Amino acid sequence: MGAGRDERASVRAAQRGSASGIEALFRLHWPRAYRAAFLVVHDAAAAEDIAQEAFLAAVRNLDRFDRRRPFGPWLHRIVVNRAIDWTRARQLRGEAELVDAEAPADPAPLDASLLGALAALPPEHRAVIVLRHLLEYTPGEIAELLGIPRGTVNSRLRRGLDALKETV
Amino acid sequence: MRKRLEQIEIPGEHEARERSWAVVRAAFAEREPAPRRRSWKPIAAVAVALVAVAGLLSPPGRAVLDEIREVVGVEQAQPALFSLPAPGRLLVTADSGAWVVDEDGSKRLLGNYRDASWSPFGRFVVASRRNELVALTPDGEVRWTLARPDVRFPRWGGTKTDTRIAYLSAGTLRIVGGDGKGDRLLDSRPGDRAPLWRPGSAHVLIYERRDGSIRVVDVDTGAQLERKVPMTFLSQDDLRLAHDLLGPGDFAPPVRSPDGKWLAVGWPEADQLVFVRAVGGRQLRAVANVSSQFRSRSFPTISGWCCLSE
Numbered sequence: 001m002g003a004g005r006d007e008r009a010s011v012r013a014a015q016r017g018s019a020s021g022i023e024a025l026f027r028l029h030w031p032r033a034y035r036a037a038f039l040v041v042h043d044a045a046a047a048e049d050i051a052q053e054a055f056l057a058a059v060r061n062l063d064r065f066d067r068r069r070p071f072g073p074w075l076h077r078i079v080v081n082r083a084i085d086w087t088r089a090r091q092l093r094g095e096a097e098l099v100d101a102e103a104p105a106d107p108a109p110l111d112a113s114l115l116g117a118l119a120a121l122p123p124e125h126r127a128v129i130v131l132r133h134l135l136e137y138t139p140g141e142i143a144e145l146l147g148i149p150r151g152t153v154n155s156r157l158r159r160g161l162d163a164l165k166e167t168v
Numbered sequence: 169m170r171k172r173l174e175q176i177e178i179p180g181e182h183e184a185r186e187r188s189w190a191v192v193r194a195a196f197a198e199r200e201p202a203p204r205r206r207s208w209k210p211i212a213a214v215a216v217a218l219v220a221v222a223g224l225l226s227p228p229g230r231a232v233l234d235e236i237r238e239v240v241g242v243e244q245a246q247p248a249l250f251s252l253p254a255p256g257r258l259l260v261t262a263d264s265g266a267w268v269v270d271e272d273g274s275k276r277l278l279g280n281y282r283d284a285s286w287s288p289f290g291r292f293v294v295a296s297r298r299n300e301l302v303a304l305t306p307d308g309e310v311r312w313t314l315a316r317p318d319v320r321f322p323r324w325g326g327t328k329t330d331t332r333i334a335y336l337s338a339g340t341l342r343i344v345g346g347d348g349k350g351d352r353l354l355d356s357r358p359g360d361r362a363p364l365w366r367p368g369s370a371h372v373l374i375y376e377r378r379d380g381s382i383r384v385v386d387v388d389t390g391a392q393l394e395r396k397v398p399m400t401f402l403s404q405d406d407l408r409l410a411h412d413l414l415g416p417g418d419f420a421p422p423v424r425s426p427d428g429k430w431l432a433v434g435w436p437e438a439d440q441l442v443f444v445r446a447v448g449g450r451q452l453r454a455v456a457n458v459s460s461q462f463r464s465r466s467f468p469t470i471s472g473w474c475c476l477s478e
Contacts, residue, residue, distance in 0.1 A: 019193065056191070
């Protein structure tokens with residue numbers, strides 16, 4: 001995966017301090033980063049935080065970023081891994097529980113069946129489905145992004161799709 | 169499949185994008201481009217050496233050390249932090265980040281955080297980066313993060329089943345649940361000082377406003393509870409006690425051990441951490457070379473001493 005010319009130019013401009021460069025990267029990548037996070041965590045506020053954090057990480061590490069590499073996979077790696085972490089951490093209770101926490105915003109009814117079926121999967125399976133079918137990475141690329149064996153990616157994809165087929 | 173995933177409507181997506189863009193734009197505007205690569209090792213080594221030498225040889229440092237030896241009989245500062253004198257774990261914030269020190273003296277760097285505090289029962293730590301609030305375990309495992317601009321003074325309070333975190337962000341005072349949810353503004357004009365939770369309460373917060381007034385509020389209702397300022401907020405008792413026990417010196421605010429018997433007192437000018445037994449017979453243990461032990465150019469902050477195992 002190589003970086004497109006426009007994206008490379010935006011990264012270079014941002015590295016030089018151009019606000020329009022970072023804005024171009026944000027406008028290009030935020031929608032899919034946010035959607036990917038949402039489809040894993042199923043919580044709009046958390047997805048907003050996760051996508052935002054990923055961009056803040058990008059801002060912090062901009063000077064070290066190799067602009068020959070594509071920006072998207074680097075951002076998606078952060079987003080999806082944080083989304084998995086968030087979903088696991090949500091199970092954190094006891095001392096960390098907030099009794100009057102705001103309830104997560106309800107997703108819109110549009111294609112609620114698909115959303116519900118996704119929600120029934122473990123977060124690691126959701127992440128693989130999202131990376132493969134929303135962001136269109138190959139299993140090999142997903143394995144690299146998540147730091148897991150390719151066989152694990154394939155088995156999660158297969159099990160995830162089987163579960164989705166049953167429900168949707 | 170892709171089309172269906174893209175068609176799922178997410179409520180408030182446009183507003184979320186614009187909120188995020190405002191935060192990212194602000195972070196980008198504040199960012200300092202990295203300097204050209206060069207090795208900091210020689211500079212850091214010289215800085216650490218200078219700090220250590222200055223601590224040992226400066227007249228005030230030497231005078232105070234002499235006085236301490238005379239008054240309480242300390243013989244020699246330990247060259248390293250071998251153990252804590254009381255049960256619990258120290259949380260230390262240095263230039264290198266936040267550290268947890270176990271009772272046996274072993275240290276663990278949690279990460280590059282600039283301020284940190286314990287959760288009420290010591291199961292978690294809340295820490296801040298410039299534009300991020302982070303909750304993590306004492307082993308350094310991040311449990312959740314919240315992106316907010318210019319985060320400072322995170323303080324975690326509450327009970328085992330109900331906790332809140334108060335923190336400053338971009339000149340405002342905000343509250344978030346212990347699970348990272350329900351983040352909201354509490355006061356748009358707080359003072360530049362760490363807020364304090366009433367012990368055992370996740371609802372009552374004591375903080376200073378920019379005009380110097382002190383507020384005691386129920387964070388859930390916003391109601392001001394007391395006009396009289398609780399002594400716990402303004403009291404300098406432990407600092408006074410440290411001065412009584414140690415003599416003159418420019419000490420950092422002490423933290424008390426979970427059993428209440430010891431104070432850990434930072435002594436920046438001597439680059440020492442001094443443990444003073446405040447209850448019962450007077451004892452004193454000093455640890456030298458504190459900055460270098462925490463890989464810090466400036467003297468670290470002792471952020472907390474927590475907690476007794478149950």
